[in-house]
Amino acid sequence: MKLQLCAAVLIFCAGGIAGAAEQVERSEVLTMGNQAGFQEARYADDGSLRVHFEFNDRGRGPRLDSEYRIAADGSVDAIANKGNDYFKGAVDESFRRDGAKASWKNSAEDESRELARPAFYLSLNGTPEEYVLLARALIKAGAQGLDILPAGTARAEKLGELKVKGKPGAKKVSLYALHGLDLTPSFLWLDEQQRFFASYSSWQSVVREGYAEALPALGKMQDTQEKQLAEQRAKALTTPLTGPLLIRNVRAFDPASGETTAAAAVLIDKGRIVAAGKEAALSVPAGTETLDGGGRFLMPGLWDMHAHFFGQADGVLDIAGGVTTVRDLANNPPVLAERIKAIEANKDIGPRIIKAGIIDGPGPFAGPTKALADNEADAQRFVDEYAASGHEQIKIYSSIKPELMPAIARMAHAKGLRVSGHVPAYMTARQFVENGADEIQHINMLMLNFLFDKVQDTRSPARFTSIGEYGASIDLGSPQVLEFVAFLKQRGTVVDPTVSTFEDMFLGRPKLPGPGFAAIMDRLPLSWQRGIKSGAGGLPIKPGQEAAYRDGYQRMIDFVGLLYRSGVRIVSGTDGSGGLQLARELELYVAAGIPPKDVLRIATYDSAGVAKRDKEYGRIAPGYVADLILVDGDPTLNMADIRKVRTVIRGDRRFDSAKLFESIGIKPAP
Known part of the structure; x- marks a missing residue:
């Protein structure tokens, strides 16, 4: 669901296009720097636009042909999209505007609506080029923005300009933030003619052909904007705990024992639990700040042991939902390192992050990574690099040669790293374990x-x-x-x-x-x-x-x-x-x-144990890190209550879950 400007498509089937003069713009899709697909947009003098878009992601990925009819004022009168979506499902989508009436049909919707004011239809499956059309419409609309069909509103904000060079020559490009389409702003780069230039992310980018070398400069400027937003959010929504805090009047659940203590209190200081137990039995220093839990359920923070932490809203989502630790199982290492640094410096909001490095083999189904090993020498180099950069685990992916897998396991274990992953193709899960895997994803x-x-x-x-x-x-x-x-x-x-x-x-x-x-x-x-x-x-x-x-x-x-x-x-x-x-x-x-108690133990103390951190995380006990969540209800009886997180303590900082959710456009849990 996260908006990815390279993940959808649009098409309008109209006659008479072939004879019109065309301006052809071709862009390439790069996944972790590797060629994965392309977009070709053909603008004709008669107001028609034809777009072909495709990319391959391990055998998945869209292949779309879209045509648009663009009115003289730049608005879109008609769209038709055909092809297949990311999971290879058939796409047959259409939109038409006739005066004030707008009609659209796709695999899930068949609607018509009378428009009282201008609006832009956003396809269920659309190409990157469609967001260019949207951006132009939003720029023209100004600060008030536009209604989005079938729901929502959006606006565009220009953030800056940059001069870049490529094989076709120099260009001046502008960075725009599109607000209202996702949990955080969506970024788009346009050239001087407001034509598509790039959509950048550290994971996957689409860039005008011949300008891939400009991506680092684009990324640097875009990352600066994203970091500023993150730092502002962290400053507004984080409450630093500068002294002792007593959380009182709670039902305290200890996953290791499965016991819940009523009328309990927990004293924390300097990010750790100092004392825990019946409130009446605790000795509390003078001047200690107090948080009345209102009889709520207090438990250790949750662990997500299979994350890919790259979305700008991911950290806020995790903390708001009570997730205080994640294990990242494949990412762009230098980018992830920067995110961790920012979070720990309180310049971003997010959980503690344990790093695992992915290794795959080359080929048409290779995973999104630069760590592609075809022999033991390559594998050893990647294992060494991951070990040296603080990764604690190697995740083997599907295209690794079966005969190479045991060598990778030996190399990783020699460095003290765990080994997990997908079972490689042409290998059974039993063989994967027999040859050294500690875990299966x-x-x-x-x-x-x-x-x-x-x-x-x-x-x-x-x-x-x-x-x-x-x-x-x-x-x-x-x-x-x-x-x-x-x-x-x-x-x-x-x-x-x-x-x-x-x-x-x-x-x-x-x-x-x-x-x-x-x-x-x-x-x-x-x-x-x-x-x-x-x-x-x-x-x-x-x-x-x-x-x-x-x-x-x-x-x-x-x-x-x-x-x-x-x-x-x-x-x-x-x-x-x-x-x-x-x-x-x-x-x-x-x-x-x-049983629910055991599920909560799996999501806290047991996961901490697999990560070799169960002596410090996953319990409410003296000496443990104060990663705690305060929950309405009782998830030991009704697991659905785990969604009702109200307060999150992540060591030396405190968060209000409702405010975090609201900051990214999500309503708090009732």
Whole structure:
């Protein structure tokens, strides 16, 4: 749902275009500096615009042809989009404006509306070029902005200019912030003619052909703007704890013991817990600040053990949702290091971040990383670099040669690093563990162990669709499954299931979204609500396969329950927006049959243990770091209450959850 200017498409099928003169603009899509796709925009003198856009992301990615009819005043009269979306679902979208009447149709919407004032239709699946058209309209509209169809409002703000050089020559480009489309401003670079020049991020960028060398300069200026916004937000929303604080009148839950102490209090100072227990038994120094918990539930901060921390709103989302520690499992190392530095210096808001470095193999399905190893020498270099830069774990990805995997494990272990990841293609989960893996990411990777006769190349989306097609046939009570689970227990293998990240993927389809965000739908910005309601995040399920995919997904949940009952260690991870999504992950563990108290232990003390931090994190006990959350209700009885975080203490700083959510356009939990 996060706005990515390179993730959608628009098309208007009109006759007579071929004969008009055209201005052709071609841009390239770069993922972590690697060529991943392109956009070609053709502006004709008759007011038509044709755009082709595509990129490849491990076998996923859109391929779109869009045509627009642009009116004399620059507004868009008609759009038609055809092709496929990120998950290869069919795209057939149209928009038309006739006077004051606007009509549009796509896989999830079929609407008409009489317009009382100017508005801009934003496609459900649109190309980067569409945001150029939007930006021009917003610039023309001025400070009051424009209504966005079907919902919301937006405005553009010019932030600065920059002179850049490329093979075609020098250009002066301008940076614009588009407000109202996402949780934080969306950035877009335009040239002197207000043509598309670039959309930049440290992960994936789209840039005018011949100007890739300008991206570092664009990134530096854009990062400066983003850092200023982050620093302003941190200053306004962080309360530093400069002296002792007594949190009193709470029900204190200690995950290690599973016990809840009523009428409790916790005394913290200098970021750590000094004392905890019955309030009447505590000795409190004179002058101590007091926070009355109002009888609420106090517990350690949550851990998201599968994060990718690169969105500008990620830190605010995590802290607002009670997530005080995350493990980042693949990122741009220097960019992540800067974010960590800013957070720890209180110039940004965010959780504690544990770094894991990804290594993949080269090829058409390579992951978004520069760490691509085809031999042991390359692998050793990447392991050494990650170890030297404070990474604690190596995540092996799907395109690594099976014969190279054990060497990477040996290298990592020699450096004191854990080893985890996707099971590489042409390898079983059992072989992955036998050859040195300490942990497996994603529950589908374990299920594929029993589908090796049907799918071996798991670099592509086949690692998802095969679960939908065949997953329900896996008998969790069979000797083969039980023996494998016992093997995982005996080896001490950790599993990071991320069941929530598959929920809408397997259960959502056009006009019928999955249930993953149902509990918080009305709290989200209108643009996010639209994306969720569309069901656009679902896999392209063939007619008649809906039940199979639903049953395959249920088998994932059941497998998590089997792992827990068998003593296999589980950690809580989302591979998504942790501050919003982790609660759903924990609810699904309860649905798998894990008692709520044990789920809370998994999401705190147990995860800290896997990260070798359980002597300092994950408990309410003297000497432990004061990462604490104050919650309405009782998640040991109703896991849904974990969404009702009111106050977050992250060591030596305090946050109001409601104010954090409001700062990024999300309504606080009721």
